[in-house]
Amino acid sequence: MTAGAPQARAERGRPFPVNWLARAGWIALALYTVYAASLFQLTWARFVEGLENGRHFVARMFPPLFGKWDLLWTGMTESLEIAVISTVLGVALALPVGLLAARNLMPAWISWPARWLIALCRSFHPVIVAILFVKAVGFGALAGIMALVVASIGFIAKLFAEAIEEISLKQVEAVRATGAGFLNVLIMGVQPQVLARFIGFATYQLDSNLRNSTMVGIVGGGGIGATLFTAFQRFDYDYVLTILIAIITLIMIGEVLSGWIRRTFQ
Amino acid sequence: MAAAGAASGEAAGERPDRSLVLRNLSKEYVRGKPVLRGVSLAFAPSGVTAIIGPSGTGKSTLIRCVNRLVEPTGGEILFLGQDLAKLGGAALRAARRRIGMVFQEYNLVERLSAIENVLCGRLGYVAPWRAWLRKFPREDVDMAFDLLEAVGLADRARQRADALSGGQRQRIGIARALMQRPDLLLADEPTSSLDPKTSVEIMELMSDLCGRRGIPVIVNIHNVELARRFAQRMVGMAQGEVVFDGGPADLRDGHLKQIYGGEAWL
Numbered sequence: 001m002t003a004g005a006p007q008a009r010a011e012r013g014r015p016f017p018v019n020w021l022a023r024a025g026w027i028a029l030a031l032y033t034v035y036a037a038s039l040f041q042l043t044w045a046r047f048v049e050g051l052e053n054g055r056h057f058v059a060r061m062f063p064p065l066f067g068k069w070d071l072l073w074t075g076m077t078e079s080l081e082i083a084v085i086s087t088v089l090g091v092a093l094a095l096p097v098g099l100l101a102a103r104n105l106m107p108a109w110i111s112w113p114a115r116w117l118i119a120l121c122r123s124f125h126p127v128i129v130a131i132l133f134v135k136a137v138g139f140g141a142l143a144g145i146m147a148l149v150v151a152s153i154g155f156i157a158k159l160f161a162e163a164i165e166e167i168s169l170k171q172v173e174a175v176r177a178t179g180a181g182f183l184n185v186l187i188m189g190v191q192p193q194v195l196a197r198f199i200g201f202a203t204y205q206l207d208s209n210l211r212n213s214t215m216v217g218i219v220g221g222g223g224i225g226a227t228l229f230t231a232f233q234r235f236d237y238d239y240v241l242t243i244l245i246a247i248i249t250l251i252m253i254g255e256v257l258s259g260w261i262r263r264t265f266q
Numbered sequence: 267m268a269a270a271g272a273a274s275g276e277a278a279g280e281r282p283d284r285s286l287v288l289r290n291l292s293k294e295y296v297r298g299k300p301v302l303r304g305v306s307l308a309f310a311p312s313g314v315t316a317i318i319g320p321s322g323t324g325k326s327t328l329i330r331c332v333n334r335l336v337e338p339t340g341g342e343i344l345f346l347g348q349d350l351a352k353l354g355g356a357a358l359r360a361a362r363r364r365i366g367m368v369f370q371e372y373n374l375v376e377r378l379s380a381i382e383n384v385l386c387g388r389l390g391y392v393a394p395w396r397a398w399l400r401k402f403p404r405e406d407v408d409m410a411f412d413l414l415e416a417v418g419l420a421d422r423a424r425q426r427a428d429a430l431s432g433g434q435r436q437r438i439g440i441a442r443a444l445m446q447r448p449d450l451l452l453a454d455e456p457t458s459s460l461d462p463k464t465s466v467e468i469m470e471l472m473s474d475l476c477g478r479r480g481i482p483v484i485v486n487i488h489n490v491e492l493a494r495r496f497a498q499r500m501v502g503m504a505q506g507e508v509v510f511d512g513g514p515a516d517l518r519d520g521h522l523k524q525i526y527g528g529e530a531w532l
Binding site: 170175179181183185195 | 359362366374378398446
């Protein structure tokens with residue numbers, strides 16, 4: 001029988017079988033999206049009405065207010081402090097948690113509780129955690145810091161654990177074969193393989209905490225967020241724009257700095 | 267440190283008996299499917315022993331059982347007056363310090379420099395804080411430089427391992443193993459990832475450096491000609507058993523047929 005004979009071709013079957021389950025899934029997703037949108041009367045007319053309102057709002061923001069510098073400075077520096085403190089504390093706590101959660105270095109009875117702790121830290125949005133801490137320890141920077149520490153542990157520990165799970169065990173095996181103890185294996189066999197990625201995660205978390213530190217203030221966790229929220233409530237939209245510009249500047253400086261740190265440790 | 271110096275055997279006049287005896291060594295990764303079927307071998311306290319045989323015949327398992335990177339299922343591993351199969355924890359680590367290992371894929375810590383990789387050979391002796399701060403004892407650092415010179419890479423000390431070629435990496439691998447001042451060197455397919463010329467150079471270097479230090483070498487190797495050239499003794503394995511044991515000159519085509527099966531390749 002030659003390869004090209006019709007009956008041989010028929011026997012081979014279709015090269016790319018149709019996945020009916022996946023097709024059904026896509027269709028279901030599309031239908032649900034349309035249904036959900038209909039619940040909220042998301043119509044074009046409503047959108048146009050919103051645009052008009054938005055134009056009015058943006059118009060009132062210009063020109064930004066040049067003034068109240070004291071208030072702006074206090075809020076911004078407090079946000080920066082919250083971000084740096086919570087990143088340092090969060091990363092310091094995430095290191096051991098992430099290591100304990102790495103399934104290739106730890107037995108299951110250690111890694112599972114560690115993974116459970118990480119999942120717990122990740123289960124709520126920082127805003128909700130911030131509200132919880134404001135209720136628990138009162139208004140101010142402490143609540144904001146604690147909320148962002150929790151968020152940092154959840155995020156960084158998970159990435160740390162994954163980075164450790166992706167290392168080459170051959171390199172670790174060779175260090176272990178020299179008779180090195182566990183700590184020495186970590187220091188010379190594991191740490192060099194993950195350090196650059198750890199630095200990357202930590203600087204990314206600093207970026208993220210800078211952003212979040214401007215937000216925790218809205219719920220009473222200290223920082224520029226409180227000032228921003230007050231400005232909104234008093235319809236001082238020109239001052240709102242000033243604050244927004246300050247936040248954007250801070251975030252961009254943070255981006256540049258963290259990019260520079262990452263390159264240094266490459 | 268004092269104990270390490272005394273046991274190193276190089277400086278001290280008295281050298282421990284470096285012979286290794288395997289008794290009835292067996293290994294089953296899956297129950298009922300033995301990879302090693304009761305291997306008994308006595309290795310001389312010096313010289314190169316080559317273990318040849320087809321892939322998947324248990325050569326690598328045999329060698330890894332000796333320093334317990336693989337847990338043997340049964341049998342004894344007698345070395346330096348103790349049964350390595352029975353050791354655990356600190357005693358096992360102490361025994362591993364006495365056994366150097368060279369790997370097929372070099373298994374260097376890629377992001378560490380050449381000299382750091384060589385110094386990994388001392389990790390069984392060095393405290394974690396010293397390893398962390400790279401404050402290795404002066405004599406260790408001197409020895410590491412000497413070994414780099416001995417393997418011909420003195421000028422690459424500060425270069426990262428991932429910037430080196432295969433042959434250079436394996437030289438570092440040998441230097442790392444010798445850094446342990448071992449009483450035995452295990453080499454698991456040390457030339458399989460290298461070109462023919464480099465393979466010869468690596469085997470030459472290994473047998474030369476170990477010969478001068480009186481360190482016995484056990485080497486797994488695919489290449490029968492290479493084994494013949496450097497080994498004083500050949501052990502042929504097939505299906506987890508020793509089927510040939512003798513000098514290179516005693517190994518005939520008939521034996522090779524028995525070890526590898528078939529004869530078309532001869």
